[in-house]
Amino acid sequence: MLFFQTSVLRAKTFSSRIDPNEFINSLSKCWAAERLSENRGHGARTIGLAVSGGVDSMALAVLCSNLKDCNSTEYRLLKFQAFIVDHGIRVGSSDEASSVAETLVGRDIPTEILRIKWQIKQRGYLSNFETLARKKRYRLLGQACLSHGIDSLMLAHHEDDQVETIFMRLVAGHRGHGLTGMKSQASIPECYGLYGVHESGGDIIHRTLSGQITEQKEREKIQECTASFQKFPQLRANLMSETGGIRIYRPLLTFSKARLICTCTANEMPWFEDRTNHDPTLTTRNAIRNLYRHHKMPAALSKPALLSLSEKVNSKYDWLKTKVNFYLQMIKISSFHLATGLIKVKFPFISHEVGNSIRSEDYMLCRISVELLHKTITLVTPEEHIDLSSLRGAASRVFPEICQISKSKFSQARPELSQPVSFTVGGVLFQPVHENRNLAVPDALVESFPGFIKYTWLISRQPLPKISRHSYNLTIPAAQKSISPWILFDGRFWIKIVNLTCSSNLIVRFFEPADLIPFSSQFRSPVARRMLNKTLANMAPGKVRWTIPIVVLSQKDSEFSQTLSLPTLGIDVPCAQIFGTWEVRYKKICTDHLDIPSESNLSGS
Structure with missing residues (x-):
């Protein structure tokens, strides 16, 4: 269903359209810092736009289209390629996709319609339909970006989407990092194993490999x-x-949906409403959206409260990231054989000597050790994802000093004074190597454990059982x-x-x-x-x-x-x-x- 100016009544009266300078400022924070510098001297750069036809993505499209009239030469040179994914579920979805494409082309935005091919009939009744649709949608978008030589894809997630995401994660039992919300930039999801799309293809070498023999x-x-x-x-x-890969960006996360509606109306940009988005029985997100639309939520679950919660959690993890980066620079990698995925590494001592604030954050010592282990394991693991909670036991082996300097429930064992044994975690094998050289041991640790030694480790892919x-x-x-x-x-x-x-x-x-x-x-x-x-x-x-x-x-x-x-x-x-x-x-x-x-x-x- 097509909506236009009258739909602006949904927006609160004090909402206003997004000013071009506001959009440029938001875009510069999540995308332009590294991407514009890469583009200097290479002519116009093309950015992908994921467009559904809803008010969110149409607002993104019109804001991007208006950049051609801005004062900044770098932004004025940007080109955009829109992609519309037709899930083929609703009656009339194909015609709607064509109408959206026609509207975008009228705004000088080239557009391609991508159609999901389902293997079975009645696909809308699949129990995992939402999960399958998400995967198919992102893989189509990723492959389309690759075919157009695009490495940046803009998504139209906004502030209201962020609130719904945080609410959903609370309901699902997420704590800590799960409440940081959607990121303004990330690698494209659901595309693992697609060359040139998932973290690869940055420097593709085209060679002619041909010829046959009888x-x-x-x-x-x-x-x-x-x-x-x-x-x-x-x-x-x-x-x-490998280098490269397609990254997604969300420049509208700080703007409310009400402002997006005003932006479309002010720019005479029509949009299309998908009625299924208003059915609270279809998806969890729809149900949450219905709660906020028709009910007065408790103060703790209000939009400002959830955004504030996410901001506090993000602030905490920014602090953690700073500490992790400090220790990452102290990790001694003496060799890294890419041909075999074998690294020889010596980890630093973790202590509260970094700063006084860490004394009151004993648990964070354990979090730091887990993050350091995760960063290192990622270099050689065959796994796509590693659950941080699975690394806790391994961290106490690699960083036994945390058992002495922290009272965290994370580990109660005393540091090992003898050579540790090999172990596997996260798809990799840790093998201890005894060396005479040792890092400086904190005095407090020496007094309690005179023979304490920090070992070097050989880390490689975990051997596979013959059967698999x-x-x-x-x-x-x-x-x-x-x-x-x-x-x-x-x-x-x-x-x-x-x-x-x-x-x-x-x-x-x-x-x-x-x-x-x-x-x-x-x-x-x-x-x-x-x-x-x-x-x-x-x-x-x-x-x-x-x-x-x-x-x-x-x-x-x-x-x-x-x-x-x-x-x-x-x-x-x-x-x-x-x-x-x-x-x-x-x-x-x-x-x-x-x-x-x-x-x-x-x-x-």
Whole structure:
């Protein structure tokens, strides 16, 4: 249903439209600081707009459209591309999407309609429909942004949405960080594993990988490669880490819906009302929205109270972030092998010497230790998310000093005076390394525990049980006609592989003990084999080597297979490139405030 000026009566009489300068100020806080600096000297930049047709997104669209008339040259040069997602649930949704697109084009905003393809009929009756729709919507938006070369997507969430979100999280039992509300900027959600969308693709290298070989030639090459060897393994350039990814921005979080209505009305921008948004029986958010619309809420649940609560929680976590960043700079990472995801790290002592205020925040010592552990584990874990609460026990092992200087319920055990044992948490393996060098130990800790030592740790991907290793296998069939997409293997390595054969599969799987002899035996020179073993010993010691990928040639209708490459190490057997071509990148990692050795060869943070 189309709404226009008369709907402004919904807004409170004291509400006013959003001034262009207000919008620019809000935009500069959540987006422009880093993005405008990246754009200097590169012409007009295009930003994506997620538009539903409702008053929120139409207000965002008209505010962005009006930037072409502002005084700032940088903002005046911005271009916008709108995306409308048609869920295909409501009758007439397709026509409505077309009408919204026509309106936006009339405002000089190019628009593309994205339609969700459902696999079943009666999709609106799915119990998890809202969750599925959210995932499909964001993945469509992410892929559309990628196809347009867009890395910034604006969303129209506003102040009222923020209140509803905080209320929903209170109802769900969230505490602490969960009450900080929606962020003004973040990585695009629901797009894990999509290359170029989820934290990747910042520096995509386009190479032409083409060519086919006949079956007869393939058989000849297999015989040739098993009979001839080169002197040394072919070591390619060091592995690089990914950069980029699409980020979402919410420049309207500080504006009420009433002001958005006034903004649309003042700019003669029509909008479309989705009647399902007013049905309190459909979603939790609709029910909460109905409560605020038709009932007087208790003071503690009023809009100002919830916004104030969120502000206080955010202030607390800003303080925590400052302390965490202080200690992050003190973490000593002596090595980081991207090819195997192995880091050697020594954590700092955590104490109340940072500032007097921490003395009254004993629990925060434990929170700091958990955050430090989380930041470090994120460098090598295959997991998409790690629950902070799952790290509490591990934090007391890595930071045993907190047991002495804090009375928190977090841990009551006394610090270990003997060498700790290996343990796993968050998908990674911690192995203690005893070294003679030790960080300065606080006097109070020395007096209570004279033999206290702070250990160095080797941290790597947790070894997989044999029964589950094959579930990670990736098969690239023969006779691929185009370059394969980038695939995220084990949550750590992005790999793009092309099968150049006619009758064999290329399989990417985990390196196994049974592969070692067949792989090394393809290098005739004893010196070459020693170099291979030395490389594995240095970069993939012990069980770490069984967590890296290997490319294997597997003939169809035959048990024959041949190991071709340890791609992350850049080691190929002779003639491996006859059968396939591959590129590998390590996942994107955040190095903010961490001192990563330059030899790690990171391409960016």
